[in-house]
Amino acid sequence: MMNNLLVAQSGGPTAAINATVVGVLEMAKLSDRIDKVYGAKYGIKGVFEENFIDLEALQHNTKQLDILKQTPAAVLGSCRFKLGKSGDGNLEGQCAKIVEILRKHEINYFVYIGGNDSMDTVSKLSTYCEKHGIEDIKVIGAPKTIDNDLVGTDHCPGFGSAAKYIATTVMELERDVAVYDIPAVTVVEIMGRNAGWLTASTALARANGGKGPSLIYLCEREFDVDRFIEDVKDKIEKENGILVAVSEGIKNAEGTYISELYKPNIVDEFGHGYLAGVGQVLTDIIRERIGCKVRAVELNLMQRCAAHIASATDLEESRMLGMKAVNAALEGKTGVMVAIKRLPSKDYAINFCYADVNEVANAEKTVPLDWITEDGHDVTDELYDYLYPLIEGERRIRFKNGIPNEISIL
């Protein structure tokens, strides 16, 4: 009878999710109680399909592990699949099937790396095991999301790297838009439908005294278009080439997305409603009401996959969480998410802890309103201080032939 471990990845890619796989592989290698490590392809879907890869060769190849740590996206593939909703909808049947497959492959430990939906899977599967007295299968969640919106953890793996990319890029953009001495507004649209953490991280572009964004709007706070135009007018009177950062999810007082509000009549030649981003919508409004030069920049997918400028802090914590997840399973834990606790100290310091997966699955951690300045268009020092340590440190990326060396999807 073997003691095998299964790892899978789920949800949107990040620059740090593979570092967690690295941590899982390393800890499994360090323990004599684990035989084989399998990877399920395309998340929990791969479990149903028994689409498993033996990760032994990778596990013992130090150089490949190091390259994997700097590879973005999800090396095992990913999925968007919720138990009891997707598939045949029969939760009991789905869980029974998973248990049957895990037993067939002598898998006692299952580490699932992902966000809310993945923790929902961890919760349902572990609850099923508990209900049916299944004690030989331990299910552990490991957090991952660039959105930083999971509860039960101080911050989320993947976020720090996204924030570092955003802070760096916004600083570079600020240099770029400042070169002409004419009034111009560049609106930078940042990911985040409900949580403004990524948009807040644009403030880190000021870390070395640079101007950074002149205005920052998070989706947590109601967005008023008239007030926005006044804010822009104010700034553009004093400075040329200003940069405005907005969350894609900003909404008006009625809770309607600004991106939807201002494009009701636009259809393309096929009669489709046009899917413009909020940056495009806001630049249209500025052009109309102020008349200056405008441009919208969407940081798009690059926010979650720009591993070439990953945060060393983020990568290392992500790796450690993978190790912690394996240790938790070995110590008999199940139905928990490994998490990060920030310690009260002058210098940034953390420890690892556990979060209740039920709570994680059903909640979203947004930016506290009192971390947004009263005028509504900037972040407070508290928020800046929370964010800053998460982007600290640079990994010396291995390049090959002019581009970073990475591992393709397995």
Next chain:
Amino acid sequence: MMNNLLVAQSGGPTAAINATVVGVLEMAKLSDRIDKVYGAKYGIKGVFEENFIDLEALQHNTKQLDILKQTPAAVLGSCRFKLGKSGDGNLEGQCAKIVEILRKHEINYFVYIGGNDSMDTVSKLSTYCEKHGIEDIKVIGAPKTIDNDLVGTDHCPGFGSAAKYIATTVMELERDVAVYDIPAVTVVEIMGRNAGWLTASTALARANGGKGPSLIYLCEREFDVDRFIEDVKDKIEKENGILVAVSEGIKNAEGTYISELYKPNIVDEFGHGYLAGVGQVLTDIIRERIGCKVRAVELNLMQRCAAHIASATDLEESRMLGMKAVNAALEGKTGVMVAIKRLPSKDYAINFCYADVNEVANAEKTVPLDWITEDGHDVTDELYDYLYPLIEGERRIRFKNGIPNEISIL
């Protein structure tokens, strides 16, 4: 009587244009024949306005010079201004005014860094000087453009860094779009109205065996929408998550931009024609005709300012061209652009040479059609081999507080 030198920057920002300023400052420091170095703010506009900065402190600060070398955009500011067209339009009067101002500040050497328009200025000013027997003022152009479209030089400073950013980002995006096992098309829109060099550089994402873009369309070749849809269908049958790279300037057989062709009826609530990019237009068409998941990604301004992943080859050549420009002036040259000549050798090797500014001012170097594959949607090995050495090498960027250390506009 002093022998002063003036340097100015013009046109769109790049990641390497400040490296040329560094080279100018260094060469001026190395020569006993130059007293002061001034920078004109906002290009030739700053000359008319006598908006000069004394660069002496910077010139002697080794650390600041090193930081400047990794700072994107244009540290002196830039402009879009053509002699004889912009301003009062009186070319003779404009040139006389410039000469008067240069003499007032005892400036004998003027290095102007920029693209076609800047070389037009170099051409007109040097022609004026020659015509009027003015021998004490030497005007030298130094090339700069991410578009790589200047004639008379093997390639242009700024291009290699943009290409490196694009190749790296496209590789990261390719990882990202491959994580789900469902058909999806991501269209990446790359800068370039008439020259497809930047779009071609997406092929470098394959340098380490990665898939890279499944389809690449340069603006040099006529774009047929029906054929494009067939190409996409072909690819999407065989692979999930494909990536398509297109030049913003692709045109149909009639020479109309695809971005304009397919949005004739779209107006926003203000009655404005909607300015969608070609990526957005193509994803709309794919959604309509194929029906799979689509996304448009525009690399936007990041292409020209992502100095954090600059090409070491590009930065070093840019710096050397700044040095060469000063040397050229000291050796009595005027009305020339310093340029790069690629040497015939197995390993990449270059020398510096001079280009005729008149020619540079009035021409654009596009990708030769026989460097595009016959099927029209990829690049040939010749093009790949031309591009590859230009992204080689990484500068070890100085970071501070989690982001690259940079110098704000002076």
